[in-house]
Every structure is written in C-alpha cells, then in structure tokens.
Amino acid sequence: MEIESLIRKNIRELKPYRCARDEYEDMDAVFLDANESPFENGFNRYPDPYQRCLKFILADFKQVAAENVILGNGSDELIDLLIRSLCRPGIDNIIVFSPGYTMYEVCAAINDVEVRKINLTVNFLPDWRKVEQQRDCCTKIIFLCTPHNPVGNIIPLSDIENLCKVSDCMVVVDEAYIDFTDMPSAIGLLERYENLFVLQTLSKAWGMAGLRLGMGFANEKLIAVLNRVKPPYNIGVLAQQTAVRTLKDRDGFRNNVACIRRERERLLQAFLQSGIFEKVYPSEANFILVTSPQADELYRFLLRNGIVTRLRDIPPLLTGGIRITVGNREENDRLLGLLACWTNKLYPSE
C-alpha cells in the first residue's frame, strides 16, 4: 500500500505556509522578520514550529526517529488533523467502536465525514469480521483505543498487527493510557506498517493535561504531510519548555504511575468487596468502570457529597456505567468512605 494514496489530493499538493524564520532559526542575528515585539519576556518570539527540542527528548524516550513524531495541541488536534488530511468530506468514512472515545466521531462530524460505528463484543473487544463487512474503498481510518476508554481493557497487539496487514486504510491506535499498563505499545509495529498511526498524550500519566500536548507516531511520509497541514505555531513556547522540563523527571513519573497502579488495585478490591456493583471491570488505565442498576442515584449521591464521577450509559453494551478516575490516596479514601455510607443506607445493619 502506498501511503500517498490515502491522502486527499488537495493536501498532497498543498504548498505550506512558510514560517518567517524556517531557514535562519539557528543564526545569532537580529530578527526583524516576524513583526514580534523586541522586548524580551520569555515568550515574545514565536515558538519553534517543529518543537525540535521537545521532539528530540520524546523520540529518544520512545525509541523512534524524530521524523516519526508529530506533536499536537492535545491528541484532539491530531485526531482532527488526520481526519482532515485523509478523508474527503461527503465521500469518505471512518470506522469507530461503541462504547468508545467519542472525539473521533465528533471530529468526523465537524469535517462532514461519515462515521461507521460498530458495537464491541460482549467482552468489549472489536469484532474483526464486522470491521471487514463495514470497511470499503472509502474507509480511510479505523480508530482503535487500547487501553480502552471507558472500559480499561486491552486489544491484543497481534490483532492490531493483523488489522494493519489486511487493511488498506490507516489504523489509528489511541494509547492515551499506555503508561498505566505493562502491555507493549503498538509503536514497535511502526517499522513494519506504513498505515499505522499511534496516538499518545502527555495529559494522563505525565500529568500535563493543562499544557495540551498530544503525540503522534507514524511513517515519516505521513508525518511530513501532517506537518504541512497543522497550524505552524500549534504548540506555545511555555508548553514546549514546561514539557521539556517535566519529561526530565523520569523518577517522579515512575513513582506517580506506580502510586496510581497501587491505588487502582486497592479501589478494585474495595469495589468488588462492597457488593454495590453489578460489574467491576479490571482496568489497565487510571480509571475503573463499574455498573449498577442504581447508577444514576449513586452518581448523584457522590455528587451531593462532593465527588464528581462520570456516568457512562452507552446502550446496548453498557448501561448503568460509572467511570471512576483513580485519585490520590486521600481522594480514594473519601470515595470509599462514601461508598460505605451508601451501602449502609441500602442495607441497614439492623
């Protein structure tokens, strides 16, 4: 498969906006070319449009070349960039799964791209036969999410590899929660499959949701095209600098992830023992999905007592779901205390 054939003609032929400073970036010169303010304050100059310093660190960390990395203003910008660059409005389609992360279909709708939604199996895994039935020559992207939001389970890497092999469209693997699991990333498959795009983020395990930094890993030809489409200055100076600084603290990162994983296990056991829930799903992410026929009441009970969770009612497969993020020890203690109160209200000890 030729990756170029997946890209819209107008995008393939796009002449990108040339940043004022592309060729003189590293010169020690007086810059009177970009109409910036000359008064130094740390962010009076435009940022590096290719985020070279940050990408160098990330590429090294993820064991890929910098040419295989694109950064977005959150993963959401990369999802939009992909859909806009590959899918012809009113003609092409994407395949998504339900339940699932809804940003893919929102982005598609904004771009007037058809969404083919396939229900997961009862085990919340993609049904590959249904994918084959739904996929046609106008299918440009299949979006997978692993660990899955909102369930927290994993799609086997061998299934992902097989999908890349048999599909002549892009396979996007959204790994927003990959740092919370021991399962291997699909990044390892990039060398073999041009039609694979791996999406990660600094928003979750790295604790930088407020900075807005999403990472895309893919074949260098596709990355080069997306670089021409993205707004040149999509990542601000302060976000780039702060991420570079935060990424240096690998020990802090590992400690935080280990803490979340310990707390995840503690919550899981407590949820199971509470007897409150119909189902408690084991999770490879930093949240736990539970279900209950009283989901609405429980949700509102927690809310009244100052804890916000997320109701997930996505029939037919998921009804009465509540997705609960793993907080710090004190936050989780508070949650468990409230669940104990709830149990006592339903089942008085007398």
Ligand SMILES: *Cc1c(COP(=O)(O)O)cnc(C)c1O
């Ligand atoms: C949280 C999340 C993201 C991250 O989005 P950002 O825009 O990078 O903050 C991406 N995909 C899924 C499935 C998520 O749950």
